[in-house]
Amino acid sequence: xxxxxxxxxxxxxxxxxxxxxxxxxxxxxxxxxxxxxxxxxxxxxxxxxxxxxxxxxxxxxxxxxxxxxxxxxxxxxxxxxxxxxxxxxxxxxxxxxxxxxxxxxxxxxxxxxxxxxxxxxxxxxxxxxxxxxxxxxxxxxxxxxxxxxxxxxxxxxxxxxxxxxxxxxxxxxxxxxxxxxxxxxxxxxxxxxxxxxxxxxxxxxxxxxxxxxxxxxxxxxxxxxxxxxxxxxxxxxxxxxxxxxxxxxxxxxxxxxxxxxxxxxxxxxxxxxxxxxxxxxxxxxxxxxxxxxxxxxxxxxxxxxx
Numbered sequence: 001x002x003x004x005x006x007x008x009x010x011x012x013x014x015x016x017x018x019x020x021x022x023x024x025x026x027x028x029x030x031x032x033x034x035x036x037x038x039x040x041x042x043x044x045x046x047x048x049x050x051x052x053x054x055x056x057x058x059x060x061x062x063x064x065x066x067x068x069x070x071x072x073x074x075x076x077x078x079x080x081x082x083x084x085x086x087x088x089x090x091x092x093x094x095x096x097x098x099x100x101x102x103x104x105x106x107x108x109x110x111x112x113x114x115x116x117x118x119x120x121x122x123x124x125x126x127x128x129x130x131x132x133x134x135x136x137x138x139x140x141x142x143x144x145x146x147x148x149x150x151x152x153x154x155x156x157x158x159x160x161x162x163x164x165x166x167x168x169x170x171x172x173x174x175x176x177x178x179x180x181x182x183x184x185x186x187x188x189x190x191x192x193x194x195x196x197x198x199x200x201x202x203x204x205x206x207x208x209x210x211x212x213x214x215x216x217x218x219x220x221x222x223x224x225x226x227x228x229x230x231x232x233x234x235x236x237x238x239x240x241x242x243x244x245x246x247x248x249x250x251x252x253x254x255x256x257x258x259x260x261x262x263x264x265x266x267x268x269x270x271x272x273x274x275x276x277x278x279x280x281x282x283x284x285x286x287x288x289x290x291x292x293x294x295x296x297x298x299x300x301x302x303x304x305x306x
Contacts, residue, residue, distance in 0.1 A: 006112055007124055009165030012066050012095035016116040016156055017050055017073075017087075019058030038115035038158030039063065039087065039099050040170060042196060042288040046089040049196055050157030051172055052078050057087050063089050065181065066122060072254040077199030081207065081303070082142050082187055085157075086199040096168045097159055103189060105129055105145060106167050113171055113184070115158025125150040129168075130183075133142075144185040145169045148211050151184045160186040184283075203236040207303040211243020212236050212250060214267045220228045221255075233257045248298030250287070257293065272291035274300060 018037040037054030041047070048063065049072040055061055061073040071089035078085050105111075106129065107192035113125045127149030147160065151171050160169040169186030198205045216224045224231050233255040239246045250256075256264050260283055264270045277283070287294050 002299060003110070003112060003124075003126065003163055006161055006165035007114075007162050008163045010112075010159055010167070011097050011114055012126070013097040014114045014122065015039045015041060015048060015066070016064040016119075016122075016154075017054055017157060018062040018064070019055045020060045020062075021057040028112055032236060036116070036119055036154045037156045038154065038171070039165065040157070040159045040283075041094050042096060042099075042193075044094050044096050046091045046093065047196070047200065048087040048089065049086050049192055050087060051079050051168055051170070052083045052085045054154050054157050055087070057130075059089060063087065064288060065094075067215075070193070077203045077205075079195050079199065079205045081205070082191060082195050084170065084187060084192060084195045084199075086175060086196055088093075094153075097161070099193070099209075100165070100166045101190075101193075103166060103168070105132060105160075105188070105221070106130060107168065109167055110163050111147050111149050112163075113147075113151050113158060113186075114161065115151065115155035115171060116275040117152040117154045119154055127184075131237070132188075142187065143187055144172070147186060148182040149184060150182075159183070207280055208274040208300040209244065209300065209303040210271075210274045210280065210300065211240035211245040213238040214256070214270075216266045217255065234264050234267050234270055244298055249296045249300065250285070253289070255288040256285055257288055260284055261286075275303065277281070 004111055017037040018040045032092050039048040039050035042049055063071045063073045072090050074086040076086040076088050109129045117123050128220050129147050131146040133143040155171050158171045162168050167189045170192045171186045173185050193225050195205055214236045216226050216231045217235045219232045236254045239250055277300050281300045285296045
């Protein structure tokens with residue numbers, strides 16, 4: 001079975017990125033520092049998504065298109081939380097990656113990773129989606145796509161596409177540091193598009209912050225270990241003493257039942273709701289404390305200012 005159609009559709013919109021910094025990381029020693037990555041052309045007038053870690057230290061960024069042209073790129077915005085960066089080059093009528101707003105990748109789908117590994121030039125690798133909604137070590141705020149299509153240094157920021165060439169995600173990292181083979185990650189398209197839209201509009205992404213940690217429990221107060229077991233609420237296991245949750249009266253041992261009247265089914269679900277709110281938003285939490293349900297009003301803080 002050939003995937004040449006998908007490659008023809010998507011590959012022209014995947015670019016090579018070279019970032020140059022003038023300081024040795026962690027020191028004041030001057031040094032020309034080159035970083036290698038890939039990027040995905042999202043709009044025909046030059047908006048390109050790549051990884052934050054590819055360009056975060058760059059003083060200048062070069063973008064090589066597949067037709068041989070080279071451009072200097074401007075950083076429109078950075079989002080360390082999702083490891084995404086939005087660049088802009090001064091060009092028009094560029095090939096764009098095929099996109100489908102309602103695309104729902106499934107475990108077992110065939111995917112192709114497109115990028116510039118080790119600066120060998122554009123390369124395609126094939127695999128399948130191994131899992132969705134996976135947390136990557138060191139990143140608790142993003143649900144990644146896990147796949148086994150090989151990516152290496154230089155692939156970061158490149159495209160993960162399906163068998164029709166439509167964008168599934170932005171490749172971000174391999175789990176090679178753990179000595180594991182065949183575990184690679186991509187940022188889901190819907191999340192990447194949402195971040196891109198915010199960076200285009202505001203130059204940054206703001207997220208709400210509550211300042212609690214917890215775990216879902218059943219009606220007997222025991223941790224929920226399976227996806228089919230009913231969840232009664234989220235048991236708070238930690239509260240940041242300087243965070244908005246503490247200021248609003250939340251304490252360790254409280255059980256959160258609902259947020260603004262909506263049942264809380266997991267700590268991830270609750271965190272996602274909070275992160276999507278603007279800092280300064282007031283929320284109402286239904287909380288069980290000492291077997292008595294109370295309501296707390298909490299003002300959401302800003303993630304990154306805790």
